[in-house]
Amino acid sequence: MGVSRVSSPTFRDSLSVSVTVGAYGVAFGAAAVANGFSVLQSCLLSLLTFSGASQFAVIGVIGSGGSALSGIATASLLGSRNGLYGVLMAPILKVRGFKRVVAAQITIDESTGVSLSQEPRGLQAMREGFWFTGFGVFIFWNLFTLAGAVGAKAMGDPSAWGLDAAVPAAFLGLVWPRLKNSTDKTLAIVAAVFAIATTPFLPAGLPIIGTALLAVVAGLWVKK
Amino acid sequence: MNNTLWIAVIGTSAMAFTLKFAGHSVPEKWLSHPLIKRINLLIPIALLSALVAVQSVTTKGAIVIDHRLAGLGAAILALVFKRSFPIVVLSAAITSACVYNFL
Numbered sequence: 001m002g003v004s005r006v007s008s009p010t011f012r013d014s015l016s017v018s019v020t021v022g023a024y025g026v027a028f029g030a031a032a033v034a035n036g037f038s039v040l041q042s043c044l045l046s047l048l049t050f051s052g053a054s055q056f057a058v059i060g061v062i063g064s065g066g067s068a069l070s071g072i073a074t075a076s077l078l079g080s081r082n083g084l085y086g087v088l089m090a091p092i093l094k095v096r097g098f099k100r101v102v103a104a105q106i107t108i109d110e111s112t113g114v115s116l117s118q119e120p121r122g123l124q125a126m127r128e129g130f131w132f133t134g135f136g137v138f139i140f141w142n143l144f145t146l147a148g149a150v151g152a153k154a155m156g157d158p159s160a161w162g163l164d165a166a167v168p169a170a171f172l173g174l175v176w177p178r179l180k181n182s183t184d185k186t187l188a189i190v191a192a193v194f195a196i197a198t199t200p201f202l203p204a205g206l207p208i209i210g211t212a213l214l215a216v217v218a219g220l221w222v223k224k
Numbered sequence: 225m226n227n228t229l230w231i232a233v234i235g236t237s238a239m240a241f242t243l244k245f246a247g248h249s250v251p252e253k254w255l256s257h258p259l260i261k262r263i264n265l266l267i268p269i270a271l272l273s274a275l276v277a278v279q280s281v282t283t284k285g286a287i288v289i290d291h292r293l294a295g296l297g298a299a300i301l302a303l304v305f306k307r308s309f310p311i312v313v314l315s316a317a318i319t320s321a322c323v324y325n326f327l
Contacts, residue, residue, distance in 0.1 A: 020308075027313045036226070041233050048237035053268060057302050058236045060275050065284050068231035076239040078271055081264055086247020087256070093248075104245040160315030165295025168279035169316030171307045172299050174273035178265075187266060188273040195274035199282045208278060211270035218270075219263035 010125045014132030016112050021052075022140020024170075031150025031167045034158035035063030039149040050138060051108055053174055054079040056214045059166055061205045070205025077212050085112040092126050102125050109111055117153035152168025291327075295320030 025046060034043035045055045054075035061071040074135060086107050092115065095103050111134035118125040155161050179185050191211040198207040280296045281287055300321035302312040 002235040005265045022308055024313075027310075037229055037233075041229055044233050045236065048233075049240040051240050053272065054236060054240055056230050056241055057271065057275060062228065062232050064278055064282065068228045068235060071232045072235040072239060074271060074275075075236045076243065078268055079240045079243045081242070081268060082266055083243040083247035083260070087250065087252050087254075090248045091252065100248055101245065101255065104248050105241060107244045107247065128309055131303045159291065160321060162295060162319070162321030162324070165280075165292040165299075165312050165320030166317040168292065169299035170295055170309075171272050171276040171279065172296065172303065173312040174307035175269060176303045178269050178272075184266070184269055187269050191270040192277035195277045195280060196287060199278060199287065200285060204285060208271060208274040211274040212267050215270040216263055219259060221265050222262065 010114075010121060010129045011132055013114055013117070014129055014136050017114055017133055018136025018140050021110050022144050024052065025141040025144030026148035026151070027166055028052065028141075028171050029145040029150070030152035030163055031056065031170065033149045033152035034061045034163040034167070035059040037062075038105055039146070040181075042149040043099075043142065043146055046096070046142045049079075050077050050105060050141070051075075051082055052141075055171055056167065056174070057208075060197070062207060063167070064204055066205025066208075068202070070203075070209055074205065074209050078208065080108050080151075081109075085109075088112060088169075089115065089130060092123065093130060103130075103134075107130075107137055108134070108137065110134075110137050183218055183222050187214060190214055200204050291320045291323035294323045 005036055008148060014024050028046065029039075029042050032045065032055075033039065037045070045058070049055050049058070057078050058071040058075040062068070086104060089103065089107055089112060093103055113132050114133040115126045115130035116209075118129040141168055152158070152161075155163075158164050175188060191214050194214060195207040198210065200209070276296070280292050281289055283290075295316035299312050299316040304313045307315070
């Protein structure tokens with residue numbers, strides 16, 4: 001029981017991911033407040049939504065004048081990958097009832113990634129990797145969100161501190177590692193151009209959600 | 225209290241959990257089709273790129289070139305030189321703040 005000799009490298013992997021990723025919570029907390037959300041709302045997003053890209057998306061869309069619905073839709077499209085992670089994790093975790101609810105809430109990029117990376121160490125290490133990383137990121141992400149939100153509240157004018165540039169930079173930092181082949185890169189550029197070109201004509205939020213269709217087209221096109 | 229913000233917070237959270245829980249509950253074969261998998265990898269790329277663009281060069285429905293673009297340039301530079309996420313965000317913030325305050 002506990003952290004056995006076999007699983008301690010798993011614990012180390014989980015902890016290092018948790019602290020590093022959790023620290024990005026500062027950027028989220030600060031950006032949320034800069035986009036008009038209260039400290040409480042920022043913290044609730046980190047506690048309840050608990051998915052970085054979705055959280056940044058909803059504050060980004062609302063912050064640029066979009067409706068609640070377009071914010072929710074954009075965030076949900078980004079969160080759909082967590083559903084796929086759940087499909088991958090369910091047969092590994094084999095949990096039911098309340099444990100499944102908890103597992104679902106902490107099913108994110110990092111917990112799934114660390115778990116799958118433990119495969120050579122066996123099923124038990126994969127499970128521990130998921131739980132350690134999920135809880136670890138949850139704790140640090142929420143603590144750092146609070147710190148960022150409170151800090152930004154104390155700063156005043158977001159532009160004077162560069163917070164309005166921190167948000168697009170955060171999105172860029174999230175998308176950059178995903179650009180692996182020419183389809184990915186082309187799609188990224190086309191989506192950016194589409195969003196800018198349609199912003200003056202479409203209601204706020206639609207230029208962003210609309211690019212999901214571009215992704216579907218790209219997915220169908222690559223199949224050939 | 226602003227209703228839009230609260231609706232966004234609660235709606236986003238409810239949807240996020242529903243999607244996560246659904247994944248743990250549906251039969252694997254429903255979502256394992258290669259096309260679904262591929263599109264699921266591409267959707268975040270499109271949305272995040274659109275968000276980068278909209279947040280960098282638009283303000284309230286208009287195209288606006290300002291200090292944020294300098295910040296984005298710094299972020300791109302940091303990424304090209306393979307810096308970590310916090311450095312990317314910080315370099316964008318510092319560059320943008322300098323342009324905003326001193327130019």
